Amino acid sequence: MGLNPAKSTWDIAKQQAALQLRAHKTSDSGHTRGHPRGFVFPPPLALQLLLHAPPIELELRRLNREFTLFVLRQPVECDGNTYDADNVALPIDRWTRHPAQTPQERPVCRLSVHQARAMARNQGLHVYTDGSHTSRSSGAAYVAFGRGTTIQAVGRYRVQGATSAYSTELVAFTEALIYLRVHYTDCLSVLQAIASPHCLDPRVQSMRELMAQISASRQIQAFHVPGHRGLFGNEIADYLAERACRVGLVRTVPQSVRDVRARLRQEMIANWARDWSEHNTSTELYKWTPDVTNLPAYYPPNRHLVTLLTGHGGFPSYFFRFGLMDEAICPCGGESMTIDHYFTVCPLTAHLVSQLRYSADLATDDRRRVLADDRNRALLTWMVAVISDDLPDISHTTHGTLFCHRTGPLAQNGEDISSTRVGRARIVAAPDHGPAYPDDYDPGQRSATSAWTPPPDTRMEAEEWTGADAHMRTSRRLQCGSPDSPGPSGARER
Numbered sequence: 484m485g486l487n488p489a490k491s492t493w494d495i496a497k498q499q500a501a502l503q504l505r506a507h508k509t510s511d512s513g514h515t516r517g518h519p520r521g522f523v524f525p526p527p528l529a530l531q532l533l534l535h536a537p538p539i540e541l542e543l544r545r546l547n548r549e550f551t552l553f554v555l556r557q558p559v560e561c562d563g564n565t566y567d568a569d570n571v572a573l574p575i576d577r578w579t580r581h582p583a584q585t586p587q588e589r590p591v592c593r594l595s596v597h598q599a600r601a602m603a604r605n606q607g608l609h610v611y612t613d614g615s616h617t618s619r620s621s622g623a624a625y626v627a628f629g630r631g632t633t634i635q636a637v638g639r640y641r642v643q644g645a646t647s648a649y650s651t652e653l654v655a656f657t658e659a660l661i662y663l664r665v666h667y668t669d670c671l672s673v674l675q676a677i678a679s680p681h682c683l684d685p686r687v688q689s690m691r692e693l694m695a696q697i698s699a700s701r702q703i704q705a706f707h708v709p710g711h712r713g714l715f716g717n718e719i720a721d722y723l724a725e726r727a728c729r730v731g732l733v734r735t736v737p738q739s740v741r742d743v744r745a746r747l748r749q750e751m752i753a754n755w756a757r758d759w760s761e762h763n764t765s766t767e768l769y770k771w772t773p774d775v776t777n778l779p780a781y782y783p784p785n786r787h788l789v790t791l792l793t794g795h796g797g798f799p800s801y802f803f804r805f806g807l808m809d810e811a812i813c814p815c816g817g818e819s820m821t822i823d824h825y826f827t828v829c830p831l832t833a834h835l836v837s838q839l840r841y842s843a844d845l846a847t848d849d850r851r852r853v854l855a856d857d858r859n860r861a862l863l864t865w866m867v868a869v870i871s872d873d874l875p876d877i878s879h880t881t882h883g884t885l886f887c888h889r890t891g892p893l894a895q896n897g898e899d900i901s902s903t904r905v906g907r908a909r910i911v912a913a914p915d916h917g918p919a920y921p922d923d924y925d926p927g928q929r930s931a932t933s934a935w936t937p938p939p940d941t942r943m944e945a946e947e948w949t950g951a952d953a954h955m956r957t958s959r960r961l962q963c964g965s966p967d968s969p970g971p972s973g974a975r976e977r
Contacts, residue, residue: 528759529768529793532775533783537755545751549744561743562750570644572737574683591674592706599708603628603716608635610659611720613710614642614651615728621645622727623652623734625659626719639723639731646742649673653686654734655724660693674707686737752776767794767822771850779855787867788860794822797871814873825866831873835866 531538548559556568577585594602603609612625620641627636638658642651652673676682677690697703708717756775763769771792772778783789790796799819803811813819815831825832826845836842839859841852853859 526766526793526795528763529766529795532759532768532772532778533789533792535778535782537751538758541751541755545747548747552743553740561746562753564746566738566743566746570737571743572685572739574740575685575688577683591678592704594706594708596709596712596714599706599714599717602706603714609716610636611708611716612652612655612659613717613720613724614648614653614655615721615724616642616645616648616651617728620728621651622724622729622731623655623658624720624723624727624731625655626716626723627659628716632715634719637723639727640734641727641729641731643733643735644738645736646738650736650739651724653690654736655720657686657690657693658734660690660697674705677705684739768792770848771854773849773851781860784860785864787864791822791863791867792854796867797874798822799874800824814870825870831869832866835862835869838862 528538530536548561551557552559552566552568552571553573558565558567560566608627608629610625610627612623614623615621621643623640623642625636625638626634629635638655640654640658642654645651645654649672656673673687673690676684676687677694694703694705708714710717711721752775759769759775760773772782784792790798795801799808799811799813800821802808803820811818811820813824813829813831815829817824817828819825819829823845826836826842836845839845839853839862840856841859844850844853854863
């Protein structure tokens with residue numbers, strides 16, 4: 484059957500859907516204590532990178548160009564080159580002719596070195612072929628022997644447009660067929676293509692037709708002989724193929740569908756990398772993965788590492804960003820506006836950071852070496868678990884503020900006091916609760932030494948202290964019921 488673009492498009496759509504489903508499952512399974520499920524979902528760009536899935540718009544653009552070239556047979560541009568349908572070896576449609584008129588596949592016969600040397604002494608015309616391909620040049624050649632070592636014909640061809648040794652072997656085999664009586668070659672892939680009923684390469688189909696024409700008047704056999712094993716005819720063909728890269732008749736081969744698709748995908752990845760470098764340098768993930776063209780094999784990582792690499796997860800900085808915290812305060816008591824806090828000054832993770840290899844890279848914007856180490860990834864996973872365990876539970880919060888509770892003696896008679904952060908508290912409130920403050924309450928009327936008990940429907944944290952020259956009062960509102968008596972409002976303190 485010919486190329487089915489609908490099947491190709493459907494396959495890529497299913498692949499993208501599966502990746503998105505996997506991403507949702509990863510996010511949903513990442514619910515830990517105190518982390519609401521909806522808030523640990525990494526951004527789409529980060530998910531695409533972690534899952535080795537290029538953006539869907541780039542995939543669709545590539546598929547559209549494949550459809551234009553392979554089905555509509557119109558030229559397309561790719562990386563500065565123009566690909567035309569006439570220069571692409573599109574698969575043949577086997578149903579365009581009757582099966583009785585289709586050249587039959589031919590079995591492969593592989594010879595050992597001993598068998599090849601013995602058969603070379605038989606009477607007949609023996610033709611050896613070989614192809615040579617490098618990134619700089621390509622060549623193909625054949626040499627025909629009569630009885631013994633008498634050379635009757637030589638063909639050398641400089642192949643243009645070749646992308647593999649297989650392409651050059653096809654040229655050598657095709658050119659040798661017109662000289663063929665008994666054909667020897669060391670290219671097993673060509674013989675297997677001729678023998679395979681599933682090979683729809685039009686170049687192979689042309690060779691089958693040539694072999695069928697020759698078989699009508701004479702016997703033809705194809706054998707595979709070991710390459711580079713001292714067989715005289717094969718060594719001569721190999722030498723001529725290498726020389727043909729520089730001196731020989733020019734032959735141009737069409738591009739295979741596989742090669743064109745690879746080029747289109749390479750351009751898509753290059754566009755993805757350029758977009759990632761231009762618009763995502765400020766993201767947390769860019770520090771760990773700045774190069775999209777060389778994604779690690781261990782991506783996608785486990786759910787703990789996903790939250791650390793993206794910065795989307797159970798971190799005070801993330802909760803503060805979405806208004807779930809009034810302050811980005813780490814459980815250690817320090818300010819934690821970024822993930823870097825845990826790599827520099829946080830005492831909760833210091834014992835893990837000290838064990839990381841290449842820890843000096845954490846102070847830079849290129850942390851690939853840190854993440855590439857298996858032991859480091861295990862330590863980073865442990866670090867996220869430590870941070871998550873010390874965070875309060877906010878998974879059922881509907882409205883309210885996480886606050887820090889300070890204790891210390893009240894200032895009396897001008898005495899100095901010390902205020903120490905000793906813990907954390909959390910109020911979980913019912914969504915239909917009323918306002919927190921009474922309309923007639925004025926917190927400014929309180930003195931520095933007064934004590935105030937909030938009404939049953941309010942909770943006020945008052946941080947007061949006096950120093951030698953300054954006085955400060957901080958009040959924070961929590962919309963909830965009394966923490967001491969939850970009552971019908973359903974509020975509770977954790």
